[in-house]
Amino acid sequence: METLIETPPRKVNIADPPEGHTGEGYFATRLDKVIGLARKNSIWPLPFATSCCGIEFMATMASHYDFARFGSERVSFSPRQADLLMVMGTIAKKMGPILKQVYEQMAEPRWVVAVGACASSGGIFDTYSVLQGIDQIIPVDVYVPGCPPRPEQIIDGLMKIQDLVHNESLRRRNSPEYKELLASYGIKTVDN
Amino acid sequence: MITNETILNKLKENFGEKITNPDLQYGILSVSTDHEHIMKVMEFLKNDPELDFNFLTDLCGVHFPHRDHQFEVVYHLHSFRNNIRLRVKLPLSGDSPHAPSMIPLWSGANWMERETYDFFGIIFEGHPNLKRILNVDEMTIFPMRKEYPLEDNTRKDKNDEMFGRDPKLIRADI
Amino acid sequence: MKTDGQHIVLQEDGLERETITLNIGPTHPATHGVFQNIVEIDGERIVSGDSTIGYIHRAFEKIAEHRPYYQITPLTDRLNYCSAPINNMGWHMTCEKLLGVNLPKRVEYLRVIIMELARIADHLICNSILGVDTGAYSGFLYLMQYRELIYEIWEEICGSRLTTNIGRIGGLERDFNDIAWRKLGKFMKEYPKALKEFEKLFTRNRIFMDRTKGAGPISAERAMSYGFTGPNLRAAGVDYDVRVQQPYSSYEDFDFIVPVGTRGDTYDRYLVRNEEMWQSLSIIRQAIEKIDKLEDKTSYHADVPQYYLPPKEEVYNNMEALIYQFKIVMGEIDVPKGEVYHAVEGANGELGFYLISEGARSPYRLHFRRPCFIYYQAFTEMVKGQFVSDAIVTLSSLNVIAGELDA
Numbered sequence: 001m002e003t004l005i006e007t008p009p010r011k012v013n014i015a016d017p018p019e020g021h022t023g024e025g026y027f028a029t030r031l032d033k034v035i036g037l038a039r040k041n042s043i044w045p046l047p048f049a050t051s052c053c054g055i056e057f058m059a060t061m062a063s064h065y066d067f068a069r070f071g072s073e074r075v076s077f078s079p080r081q082a083d084l085l086m087v088m089g090t091i092a093k094k095m096g097p098i099l100k101q102v103y104e105q106m107a108e109p110r111w112v113v114a115v116g117a118c119a120s121s122g123g124i125f126d127t128y129s130v131l132q133g134i135d136q137i138i139p140v141d142v143y144v145p146g147c148p149p150r151p152e153q154i155i156d157g158l159m160k161i162q163d164l165v166h167n168e169s170l171r172r173r174n175s176p177e178y179k180e181l182l183a184s185y186g187i188k189t190v191d192n
Numbered sequence: 193m194i195t196n197e198t199i200l201n202k203l204k205e206n207f208g209e210k211i212t213n214p215d216l217q218y219g220i221l222s223v224s225t226d227h228e229h230i231m232k233v234m235e236f237l238k239n240d241p242e243l244d245f246n247f248l249t250d251l252c253g254v255h256f257p258h259r260d261h262q263f264e265v266v267y268h269l270h271s272f273r274n275n276i277r278l279r280v281k282l283p284l285s286g287d288s289p290h291a292p293s294m295i296p297l298w299s300g301a302n303w304m305e306r307e308t309y310d311f312f313g314i315i316f317e318g319h320p321n322l323k324r325i326l327n328v329d330e331m332t333i334f335p336m337r338k339e340y341p342l343e344d345n346t347r348k349d350k351n352d353e354m355f356g357r358d359p360k361l362i363r364a365d366i
Numbered sequence: 367m368k369t370d371g372q373h374i375v376l377q378e379d380g381l382e383r384e385t386i387t388l389n390i391g392p393t394h395p396a397t398h399g400v401f402q403n404i405v406e407i408d409g410e411r412i413v414s415g416d417s418t419i420g421y422i423h424r425a426f427e428k429i430a431e432h433r434p435y436y437q438i439t440p441l442t443d444r445l446n447y448c449s450a451p452i453n454n455m456g457w458h459m460t461c462e463k464l465l466g467v468n469l470p471k472r473v474e475y476l477r478v479i480i481m482e483l484a485r486i487a488d489h490l491i492c493n494s495i496l497g498v499d500t501g502a503y504s505g506f507l508y509l510m511q512y513r514e515l516i517y518e519i520w521e522e523i524c525g526s527r528l529t530t531n532i533g534r535i536g537g538l539e540r541d542f543n544d545i546a547w548r549k550l551g552k553f554m555k556e557y558p559k560a561l562k563e564f565e566k567l568f569t570r571n572r573i574f575m576d577r578t579k580g581a582g583p584i585s586a587e588r589a590m591s592y593g594f595t596g597p598n599l600r601a602a603g604v605d606y607d608v609r610v611q612q613p614y615s616s617y618e619d620f621d622f623i624v625p626v627g628t629r630g631d632t633y634d635r636y637l638v639r640n641e642e643m644w645q646s647l648s649i650i651r652q653a654i655e656k657i658d659k660l661e662d663k664t665s666y667h668a669d670v671p672q673y674y675l676p677p678k679e680e681v682y683n684n685m686e687a688l689i690y691q692f693k694i695v696m697g698e699i700d701v702p703k704g705e706v707y708h709a710v711e712g713a714n715g716e717l718g719f720y721l722i723s724e725g726a727r728s729p730y731r732l733h734f735r736r737p738c739f740i741y742y743q744a745f746t747e748m749v750k751g752q753f754v755s756d757a758i759v760t761l762s763s764l765n766v767i768a769g770e771l772d773a
Contacts, residue, residue, distance in 0.1 A: 062514075063511060094327075094328050127343065127429060128425060129424065129425050130424055132344075217705050218464070272606060298593065303743045335425070336427065336428055
């Protein structure tokens with residue numbers, strides 16, 4: 001069968017190990033570096049796709065701009081099994097409580113990326129029915145501008161999330177500043 | 193094949209004075225009628241074997257705050273067999289105007305009437321489930337009316353003066 | 367329930383039958399869009415349902431009253447965002463009808479190429495996502511490559527991939543350059559092979575046929591009463607196509623078939639969309655030949671300087687062009703008063719624009735006749751008595767785009 005798309009064979013990159021001491025049969029390094037390395041290369045996203053940016057996400061997931069290279073092979077639609085909430089598309093005021101409910105169901109550690117102009121700030125829709133940015137209701141880590149952003153931009157946003165994940169301290173989610181941040185949005189957690 | 197004149201003549205034959213304001217704009221004939229006769233006019237248009245307007249293309253509302261009849265419901269009909277379109281307008285007055293529902297004739301009118309109610313506050317008598325469809329259920333105003341602004345006046349993050357909008361005024365003009 | 371000492375014996379008439387309320391949506395997998403269906407199910411069969419929409423209501427009609435005519439084009443992009451050029455062209459044709467602008471043949475043929483590419487792009491997504499919903503992910507991956515190629519062609523013409531804002535009132539903003547023609551040629555050579563392979567995977571596949579035959583049927587009379595248009599109506603048996611009934615943009619010069627189904631179920635909708643993709647390919651081929659045969663080889667817009675923005679080189683050098691540019695952008699052009707209704711055959715059906723103009727810079731009232739909004743009403747009737755999995759497949763085959771549903 002003739003091939004439709006011709007691709008040359010490529011070299012596969014494996015992630016670099018963190019700094020540490022090696023010896024005969026052992027490797028000693030810091031725990032948070034190993035956990036950061038493992039987490040950053042296996043982020044499971046929850047694609048909360050509402051409109052046009054969702055179609056660009058579908059293009060990012062497809063084989064041309066393969067998203068699975070970054071470890072996001074399994075997209076999870078259940079919030080309990082997802083690490084990264086990708087909000088793509090306009091969030092109307094009717095949809096706001098649902099987005100908050102989905103965010104509250106996610107287990108720690110969780111990150112949020114707002115893809116597109118509408119999710120970041122309301123976009124071109126400065127109207128009575130559109131929420132002017134999802135950071136009015138949930139805390140956001142990375143904003144990806146564009147209307148819609150190109151798949152390369154969405155991947156760039158994911159790589160910035162990977163940087164955040166890699167360098168996050170293991171104590172951050174229990175710290176008082178983080179709890180204060182969640183309380184300022186009125187997000188209910190297990191403790192309160 | 194029938195023409196716009198045939199439609200107008202047949203309507204005038206059967207309804208006489210009740211069909212007002214015939215107008216031909218860009219190829220489509222449009223007529224107006226009033227609230228008591230709209231149902232009979234629509235039934236005639238649908239059931240007449242020569243006219244045969246079996247398809248309701250569109251149903252929408254318009255707000256004219258400077259006219260006597262402030263609201264207007266506009267129906268676009270289409271006859272597949274004759275390949276011709278017709279526009280029927282129903283002017284209504286008052287702050288909460290009533291119009292009969294077209295669901296017995298065309299089931300597709302269901303959501304279109306809900307949308308018109310949601311945007312303009314026109315109440316369709318006989319509708320099985322007349323509640324808001326696109327806006328949040330708790331909304332009390334009818335947003336497409338001309339007196340309401342496009343932007344959300346209650347938001348605090350945008351400074352209206354920077355955009356050249358008077359923050360205290362509800363815009364009553366176009 | 368009675369016991370005989372040791373076991374609990376269940377009796378048929380003693381069981382209390384209850385229906386379960388199941389909430390499908392508004393965030394449900396397969397990225398269809400945000401709409402909610404609350405269905406009552408008895409076991410696995412759907413007894414009744416209730417749809418809630420409006421989760422992405424962006425108030426397009428209200429925004430359109432506050433924007434000048436040329437700024438409404440990006441709004442129309444976001445209606446059916448899978449085939450944005452068709453919406454743009456439909457809006458431009460509505461404005462041209464209002465202003466009384468006639469376009470040269472070459473421009474109309476170029477528009478036909480763009481619109482048919484958009485139709486292919488939309489049907490491609492709908493059919494491949496229908497495959498994903500029945501469990502077959504690879505069809506989506508095969509065809510998405512060609513949607514990328516279509517994006518590249520649009521990028522050469524207008525600069526943007528998805529929300530294209532293509533064209534101007536009065537024509538196109540630039541001519542197709544050589545790269546665009548080359549990419550179009552590559553698409554025309556390679557896409558038929560991919561589509562044939564996709565058909566081999568699905569059309570006579572036993573599992574796909576069992577999943578989709580008989581799922582969500584609708585009769586022709588009910589479909590017409592609900593106001594269905596487009597492939598959903600054609601699958602039910604009525605051959606209504608706006609391109610044939612009320613041709614626009616020189617569609618009457620082209621020779622194509624309108625495919626029609628019989629039962630109106632999911633399998634018929636899949637087949638109708640598939641055949642429409644082949645017909646679109648044939649139309650594009652005819653358009654390319656016709657453009658080659660025309661004597662006019664360069665025009666890409668009508669000669670209407672009062673409505674069509676002049677090119678920037680002329681604005682900086684020529685006084686007249688500067689004045690026209692100022693007048694168009696500031697809204698000093700006289701727009702005739704009147705009301706226009708213009709419909710185009712979108713990928714989902716008849717997309718209509720009802721425009722009332724009072725001579726001002728913005729429309730007085732602009733209403734979009736959105737096909738998705740009108741045929742989605744029938745969904746609960748279509749799935750009554752069917753299994754939940756049939757409902758999912760029906761929803762996917764109706765091709766409901768949330769942007770067009772809520773506007």
